[in-house]
Amino acid sequence: MPTDFAATKALFDLPEGVIYLDGNSLGPLPKAVPERLARAVRDEWGAMLIRGWNEAGWMEMPSRIGDRVARLIGAEPGSVVMGDTLSVKVWQALASALEMVPGRKVILSDTGNFPSDLYIADGLVRTLGEGYALRTVAPEAVAGAIDDSVAVVMVTETDYRTGRRHDMAELARIAHQKGALLVWDLAHSAGAFPVELARDGADFAVGCTYKYLNSGPGGPAFIYVAPRHQARARPALSGWMGHEAPFAFDLDYRPGRGIERMRVGTPPILALAALDAALDVWEGVDMQDLRAASLALQDQFIAGVGAACADLALATPRDHAARGSQVSFRHPEGYAIMQALIARGVIGDFRAPDILRFGFTPLYIDRDDVARAVETLAEIMRGRVWDRPEYHRRARVT
Amino acid sequence: MPTDFAATKALFDLPEGVIYLDGNSLGPLPKAVPERLARAVRDEWGAMLIRGWNEAGWMEMPSRIGDRVARLIGAEPGSVVMGDTLSVKVWQALASALEMVPGRKVILSDTGNFPSDLYIADGLVRTLGEGYALRTVAPEAVAGAIDDSVAVVMVTETDYRTGRRHDMAELARIAHQKGALLVWDLAHSAGAFPVELARDGADFAVGCTYKYLNSGPGGPAFIYVAPRHQARARPALSGWMGHEAPFAFDLDYRPGRGIERMRVGTPPILALAALDAALDVWEGVDMQDLRAASLALQDQFIAGVGAACADLALATPRDHAARGSQVSFRHPEGYAIMQALIARGVIGDFRAPDILRFGFTPLYIDRDDVARAVETLAEIMRGRVWDRPEYHRRARVT
Known part of the structure; x- marks a missing residue:
């Protein structure tokens, strides 16, 4: 049908x-958002108070909703988690990916990328210091510019100005052939058309939910890490929610299992509740x-x-x-x-x-x-x- | 009265x-939160749609509300901005502060600190690599452990387990005497008792709003940068909202004026609306x-x-x-x-x-x-x- x-x-x-x-x-x-949000406020926060973390399932929302988003972007269950903003998620993906390609120090991107992605990459290479660099070429020159200095290719699939779209499967193929990893920004892809992260060989992907996923202004972002990389990806923003056992309150950090390690701080429950309701639209699509x-x-x-x-x-x-x-x-x-x-x-x-x-x-x-x-x-x-x-x-x- | x-x-x-x-x-x-949030959803997002960024003042919320929080923690107007989670704000403060003390590579903290702060610091020093280290001592040993290897002292004022409180003014005095900067976590201070950041010589401070400021589960965090440091602090998480002119969409990052540079991604409007209503409680307190x-x-x-x-x-x-x-x-x-x-x-x-x-x-x-x-x-x-x-x-x- x-x-x-x-x-x-x-x-x-x-x-x-x-x-x-x-x-x-x-x-x-x-239409489902106002009532769902009102319930989260009155029946969960208001009535359950601190018990909402257990009784309303708040703690699981980032991964439960991550799985709902995963279905829309062709991602494996357990490979997507919600939280933070897209800029923070870009930083996380880049920082983890860079460490996974030892001996290389270049992030390659293109001038059609959304500026915040370029700013974030620039900030990261400055933090990392000597030798690290962001190299930016024209969108059509990306594939040809992947040489053996490039650790990470970072592209936004759809150009925020023109709507031009990269061939991501092809870029992933070439990046992998050259020994680089691909960070794929889905800001203008998730909910806009079929995305097939698993099929197309994505390494890391990030995206926001306030565009085609209708979660409201400043809604939570997401990050995808391919299952084959999860155990090896060091969460450089190692907040307590990404710890293997956050409520053990150990002094030492141990990364959580799988995609959970990409969680950082306390999840934004009200924004997640709005997103959860907004995702109901997709049932049957x-x-x-x-x-x-x-x-x-x-x-x-x-x-x-x-x-x-x-x-x-x-x-x-x-x-x-x-x-x-x-x-x-x-x-x-x-x-x-x-x-x-x-x-x-x-x-x-x-x-x-x-x-x-x-x-x-x-x-x-x-x-x-x-x-x-x-x-x-x-x-x-x-x-x-x-x-x-x-x-x-x-x-x-x- | x-x-x-x-x-x-x-x-x-x-x-x-x-x-x-x-x-x-x-x-x-x-009590003011449900109605304010419902208005933000229906009358702003629902009715204004994209125009809310201008017509509802969404873009200014992080600094306008930052100024409301500033009043409660003895901070100068224009020195506090809202956004992200406390863990992300800890990372930002540490990354900026470390760069401002060249030649030193140690973050000093204590075993009474909230584990997420320690995890984040550990993640940062691993990202920075050789020579960078997190040193942790007993809470009562912090002042005596500030030597000339220490770049940044990071303490949470109130111990999350015992409620024991550091003498922050004294720690700031000693840190400055020894050439270090102080990052002050106000998680259990903001709204809990009078805090005097400006008077007590704070350099950087961070905090959350879902505890004594009642903004709801996972409500937005804040960061304070002393006015004397603002122009020199490099925002290591350089997202577009911290750019001098985000809507120019330049390819190169230029840090925004003053505390605005500590903004990262698109602000979480619904969570900020809840916080804004919650802060009304403080009028007259x-x-x-x-x-x-x-x-x-x-x-x-x-x-x-x-x-x-x-x-x-x-x-x-x-x-x-x-x-x-x-x-x-x-x-x-x-x-x-x-x-x-x-x-x-x-x-x-x-x-x-x-x-x-x-x-x-x-x-x-x-x-x-x-x-x-x-x-x-x-x-x-x-x-x-x-x-x-x-x-x-x-x-x-x-």
């Missing part, structure tokens, strides 16, 4: 009159159906905008295999155009210097939404509506 | 019949009044238990200056005694091998509660109630 996307759409609480094409930045509110429907929506948008807005230059590859679940256009007045769109209820976002981004997911976007979005954008372009001064005021967060 | 603690007690949602003496582990639910009332409750408990339970050995110093806001007793059957207490509605907790811990705060505990707690404990001790097998079953989380 094919996935019923009218049914999943009904699971979201979308404001009247809004077409939300920014789930690639922050997913909308699943087939990832192949999701991909087919997402591509159909994207193609409809590309064709519609192409026909009606000659001034907008497509920044996303047309080849299905070479893109994720977002479509981007370039225009020198991109910021003001996006403000005009948002003022008319079509929400996408802008990335400097000239990118208009639109995220697509059939979970809550349908063909009618896309048609209306195209129409609204066409009106703005036809009337040069973006010229109005109110659309040129800059907010702190773009 | 003295603080009205009957009024603060009315601000908490405490289960009927429960006397909660475990706020040193997880604070109870402030005088920290000196809090301390006096806390000590009176502790003394009442010590005297009552001392008179009625000869088998329980006080583990907490009697000297007011030498203790925090918890009272601990030792007994070989401590675990079972605590289970029997909890079964009778008096909630404290147990720490291996033999410690019964009781946290006191006049925010929601009064003299009648303490009298009832003493009475209940006395009954259990008189009747050897702990012998019953049901009190010997071990839960995962103690």
